[in-house]
Amino acid sequence: MCEAEEGGCGNETQPKRAPRGSCPSKCMKCKEGSPVLIIRVGDAFCKSCFKDYFVHKFRAMLGKNRCIYPGEKVLLAFSGGPASSSMVRQVQEGLSREAAKKLRFKPGIIYVDEGAVCRQSPGKREEIRSQMEMILQATGFPYHLVCLEEVFDLPGSVLHSIPHSATDHGGSYKEAVDGFIRWQQHEKTAGDSASSLENQLARLSVHRSSQQEGPPVPGTRPPPVAHTEALTKLFGAVKTLTAKEELLQTLRNHLILHVARTSGYSKVMMGDSGTRVAVKLLTNLCLGRGAFLAADTGFSDSRHGDVLFLRPMREYTAKEIAFYNCFFEVPTVFTPALDTKTPDRASIHRLIESFLYRLQCDFPSTTSTVCRTGEKLCVTSPEADPGGPTETPQCLFCLCALDTNAVDGSSLQSTVLSEQLCQKPLPPSTGNGCCGGASNQTGCCRAPLAPRDSSQLLPLLCYSCRLTIKDMSSLEPLPAYIHLEAERRRCRAAMKQEIQEFLLEEEDSDAAEGLPLS
Amino acid sequence: MKDSIYMCLRENERVKNPFFVVAGQPPPPPEADAASRFRCGQRRSLTKDGGALVPAAGVRRWSRALVWRDQKQRVTLPSQEGPWDVRKLLVWMKENLLKERPELFVQGDSVRPGILVLINGADWELMGELDYLLQDQDNVVFISTLHGG
Numbered sequence: 001m002c003e004a005e006e007g008g009c010g011n012e013t014q015p016k017r018a019p020r021g022s023c024p025s026k027c028m029k030c031k032e033g034s035p036v037l038i039i040r041v042g043d044a045f046c047k048s049c050f051k052d053y054f055v056h057k058f059r060a061m062l063g064k065n066r067c068i069y070p071g072e073k074v075l076l077a078f079s080g081g082p083a084s085s086s087m088v089r090q091v092q093e094g095l096s097r098e099a100a101k102k103l104r105f106k107p108g109i110i111y112v113d114e115g116a117v118c119r120q121s122p123g124k125r126e127e128i129r130s131q132m133e134m135i136l137q138a139t140g141f142p143y144h145l146v147c148l149e150e151v152f153d154l155p156g157s158v159l160h161s162i163p164h165s166a167t168d169h170g171g172s173y174k175e176a177v178d179g180f181i182r183w184q185q186h187e188k189t190a191g192d193s194a195s196s197l198e199n200q201l202a203r204l205s206v207h208r209s210s211q212q213e214g215p216p217v218p219g220t221r222p223p224p225v226a227h228t229e230a231l232t233k234l235f236g237a238v239k240t241l242t243a244k245e246e247l248l249q250t251l252r253n254h255l256i257l258h259v260a261r262t263s264g265y266s267k268v269m270m271g272d273s274g275t276r277v278a279v280k281l282l283t284n285l286c287l288g289r290g291a292f293l294a295a296d297t298g299f300s301d302s303r304h305g306d307v308l309f310l311r312p313m314r315e316y317t318a319k320e321i322a323f324y325n326c327f328f329e330v331p332t333v334f335t336p337a338l339d340t341k342t343p344d345r346a347s348i349h350r351l352i353e354s355f356l357y358r359l360q361c362d363f364p365s366t367t368s369t370v371c372r373t374g375e376k377l378c379v380t381s382p383e384a385d386p387g388g389p390t391e392t393p394q395c396l397f398c399l400c401a402l403d404t405n406a407v408d409g410s411s412l413q414s415t416v417l418s419e420q421l422c423q424k425p426l427p428p429s430t431g432n433g434c435c436g437g438a439s440n441q442t443g444c445c446r447a448p449l450a451p452r453d454s455s456q457l458l459p460l461l462c463y464s465c466r467l468t469i470k471d472m473s474s475l476e477p478l479p480a481y482i483h484l485e486a487e488r489r490r491c492r493a494a495m496k497q498e499i500q501e502f503l504l505e506e507e508d509s510d511a512a513e514g515l516p517l518s
Numbered sequence: 519m520k521d522s523i524y525m526c527l528r529e530n531e532r533v534k535n536p537f538f539v540v541a542g543q544p545p546p547p548p549e550a551d552a553a554s555r556f557r558c559g560q561r562r563s564l565t566k567d568g569g570a571l572v573p574a575a576g577v578r579r580w581s582r583a584l585v586w587r588d589q590k591q592r593v594t595l596p597s598q599e600g601p602w603d604v605r606k607l608l609v610w611m612k613e614n615l616l617k618e619r620p621e622l623f624v625q626g627d628s629v630r631p632g633i634l635v636l637i638n639g640a641d642w643e644l645m646g647e648l649d650y651l652l653q654d655q656d657n658v659v660f661i662s663t664l665h666g667g
Contacts, residue, residue: 024644035640035641035644036639036640036641036644037640037641037643037644038641038643038644044644081665082663275663318632318663319634319663321663322634322661322663323634323636323641326636326659326661327639334665337665340665341619341622353664354631357630357631357632357664358631360631361631
């Protein structure tokens with residue numbers, strides 16, 4: 001009944017207490033093999049059926065959503081943890097199958113080294129980087145090893161959401177796939193040399209571009225000490241662990257987005273497992289990100305416009321992933337994170353995680369219920385012409401649409417009001433930062449930047465990012481690109497305010513069209 | 519009568535020099551041994567196709583201070599009146615192997631939620647969980663799902 005050698009329940013002595021349900025004696029799928037694990041409530045699978053189930057689920061996720069077109073470049077976000085390692089293994093397996101059913105995209109892998117934030121010694125960081133490099137080299141895909149310190153070199157354009165024209169593919173998904181298969185067959189008959197040369201050239205260009213990204217060259221030199229210190233100082237200025245985790249996620253996403261854009265990747269796959277998505281869902285509700293649940297926890301996240309973030313591991317529980325990695329020898333590397341060895345109440349993330357895991361023990365359908373409820377939320381696609389006057393303002397950090405329109409009767413309005421009543425009245429400000437001088441508009445961008453206090457960043461942020469900022473003792477250590485972009489947005493908003501009366505609104509232009517020519 | 523248990527904190531048979539822990543003796547200092555064994559195991563287990571294990575399948579969150587990470591330990595449990603089951607094994611581990619923060623591994627009677635237990639390569643839920651009676655040469659593997667992503 002139980003695998004391997006002798007010694008199993010029921011051989012000599014009976015267990016004192018019957019386990020939850022009865023011990024299944026055969027795999028529920030093939031009815032022949034002996035089961036090695038239980039998924040969901042009582043489904044026992046043998047090893048081979050489990051592998052089929054696992055692999056099929058991944059491909060079904062990609063096939064059902066039909067968002068990765070053949071030949072596209074996809075960046076896999078690899079952290080060394082079990083879920084992302086499993087995802088990389090699935091992509092490897094999917095690409096190695098027979099031609100008709102092969103996955104058809106071109107993967108690359110990115111690893112972000114966050115050792116400075118987690119206070120690892122340089123020797124330890126070096127060790128982990130070398131292990132990662134060995135794993136990444138073994139996959140055979142082009143890879144990018146970046147350090148979190150590189151956020152200090154990012155341009156302000158990373159915070160722009162570049163609209164993505166859906167007409168790039170010029171047709172439906174099915175047509176694209178058929179076209180690709182025809183092209184592949186044509187290439188096969190024409191000779192393999194052309195396609196392999198093309199692939200090699202593509203690979204070379206990726207490697208070259210990854211080296212040109214600027215110091216440090218990935219995998220060869222450690223990051224400059226000044227940047228490491230700046231990063232340590234930034235996270236030292238954050239008071240609570242919750243805010244630290246949010247800030248870390250924000251910076252990591254910006255970095256991954258930047259690498260994806262500069263290297264020509266149109267999709268990024270994140271390794272969030274179903275359990276993690278459920279924890280994230282409830283955590284985000286507690287953090288005030290309820291308006292963005294669909295973007296933060298759904299399968300696809302299109303807030304950045306041109307680069308789509310996907311979560312293909314969303315349907316797997318952490319248990320399934322751990323068993324898969326164990327049975328099929330998927331290499332993983334342990335890296336301590338911000339919340340390693342912290343008590344249960346150290347941060348909201350930890351609290352929700354321990355709550356959900358404990359609930360899952362007694363009620364095994366908890367995480368799947370939470371995930372499924374989250375799936376019902378969807379993002380409304382923006383219909384307005386992006387770049388036009390009706391462009392929705394986005395949060396500076398998380399790039400989601402701002403939800404801080406404090407209309408009468410909203411909870412935000414009451415929160416803001418109670419905050420104002422609790423604080424002492426501020427001294428009258430000397431002007432609106434660099435655009436305060438109405439006389440000298442041309443000089444507004446050349447004047448020295450105003451002192452960076454939170455009151456200038458707050459209007460540009462969504463509610464939960466505002467809470468993160470409020471937990472910081474000083475905003476000076478934030479990377480330069482955030483400050484630059486904040487200035488740019490403030491200047492634009494001030495300018496728009498000034499010329500507001502001259503702008504034609506949508507209704508005015510429609511009304512004007514109806515008027516006869518005079 | 520003593521029961522011997524291979525307690526694998528990583529399911530990799532290729533580790534050199536699994537060292538033996540006899541209950542009652544203080545364990546050797548973890549850092550030096552762990553690092554060398556870790557590196558040694560890594561060198562031996564890497565193959566060209568990269569499909570081999572890079573050791574990290576053991577318990578993660580607390581492993582660096584509480585227990586030695588990614589090691590196979592052959593453990594000899596002291597004899598006692600009744601047979602050993604997993605419940606008693608956890609109690610024994612808490613007293614003898616966990617150096618600090620036992621609450622990160624053991625919670626109440628059982629392991630902390632989020633830590634998986636494999637007995638002889640199979641889910642412990644199939645074996646009766648805490649009531650499974652340990653046999654000689656059994657393989658018990660603990661995997662944490664709490665960490666990583």
